[in-house]
Amino acid sequence: xxxxxxxxxxxxxxxxxxxxxxxxxxxxxxxxxxxxxxxxxxxxxxxxxxxxxxxxxxxxxxxxxxxxxxxxxxxxxxxxxxxxxxxxxxxxxxxxxxxxxxxxxxxxxxxxxxxxxxxxxxxx
Amino acid sequence: xxxxxxxxxxxxxxxxxxxxxxxxxxxxxxxxxxxxxxxxxxxxxxxxxxxxxxxxxxxxxxxxxxxxxxxxxxxxxxxxxxxxxxxxxxxxxxxxxxxxxxxxxxxxxxxxxxxxxxxxxxxx
Numbered sequence: 148x149x150x151x152x153x154x155x156x157x158x159x160x161x162x163x164x165x166x167x168x169x170x171x172x173x174x175x176x177x178x179x180x181x182x183x184x185x186x187x188x189x190x191x192x193x194x195x196x197x198x199x200x201x202x203x204x205x206x207x208x209x210x211x212x213x214x215x216x217x218x219x220x221x222x223x224x225x226x227x228x229x230x231x232x233x234x235x236x237x238x239x240x241x242x243x244x245x246x247x248x249x250x251x252x253x254x255x256x257x258x259x260x261x262x263x264x265x266x267x268x269x270x271x
Numbered sequence: 272x273x274x275x276x277x278x279x280x281x282x283x284x285x286x287x288x289x290x291x292x293x294x295x296x297x298x299x300x301x302x303x304x305x306x307x308x309x310x311x312x313x314x315x316x317x318x319x320x321x322x323x324x325x326x327x328x329x330x331x332x333x334x335x336x337x338x339x340x341x342x343x344x345x346x347x348x349x350x351x352x353x354x355x356x357x358x359x360x361x362x363x364x365x366x367x368x369x370x371x372x373x374x375x376x377x378x379x380x381x382x383x384x385x386x387x388x389x390x391x392x393x394x395x
Contacts, residue, residue: 159297159298165296168292168295168296169296171292172289172292172293172296172324173283173327173331174283174331175331175334175339177334177339179339179340180339189340190340191340195339197330198330198342199323199326199327199330200296202323202326203297203323206321206322206323207297207298207299210299210301215299215301215303215304215319216303216313216314216315218322218351219351219354221350221351222348222349222350223347223348223349223350224346224347224348225346225347226345226346226347227342227343227345230343
């Protein structure tokens with residue numbers, strides 16, 4: 148089977164409800180994610196979403212493209228390049244690297260086309 | 272500042288409630304995660320938890336050790352090595368690599384000490 152050139156994409160609205168749900172399931176209530184007044188005074192200059200809410204879009208893209216067991220045969224390498232803010236819409240996707248059979252450049256971008264996560268997913 | 276030799280650890284019970292919550296926030300209702308009868312007939316031999324529920328423990332360990340902005344200065348490289356099953360308790364942690372100032376071997380293990388995720392986190 149030849150792997151597709153482009154991953155199916157997955158998008159999510161990162162609103163305060165999503166952040167609150169994510170905080171609840173992970174017990175991660177750090178005020179940088181929850182408290183606008185606190186977050187405004189930090190270096191981040193306002194609330195940032197949990198990075199995993201965005202990273203998940205890469206897994207959703209991989210899973211939509213290859214099926215859910217892809218997680219067990221993928222090496223993922225990622226860097227968070229830009230914070231995600233409340234009410235951003237983030238989209239995850241990826242492209243097959245030229246000359247490879249299963250190495251994807253993967254990314255998550257916000258609604259302005261800015262890359263918030265970039266990395267690679269190498270599929271066995 | 273010298274980075275610590277060991278990350279603070281974080282643990283989570285991955286029960287059906289956690290899986291359902293995670294499915295709800297990600298819209299990932301794949302039956303491999305939700306439907307015991309379906310999952311039993313697959314190669315996985317039963318329900319597996321969403322990989323991100325476990326991967327999150329590495330971020331929690333990093334965040335507990337360095338603060339939540341660590342996400343913006345970390346390159347994470349991970350491989351899922353073993354499925355996580357309903358009612359597993361998974362723990363994330365990591366150790367500083369000898370001779371480095373901020374390269375951690377990171378892992379998530381289940382209650383039997385089996386590694387379910389392994390990788391590295393390189394912190395700027």
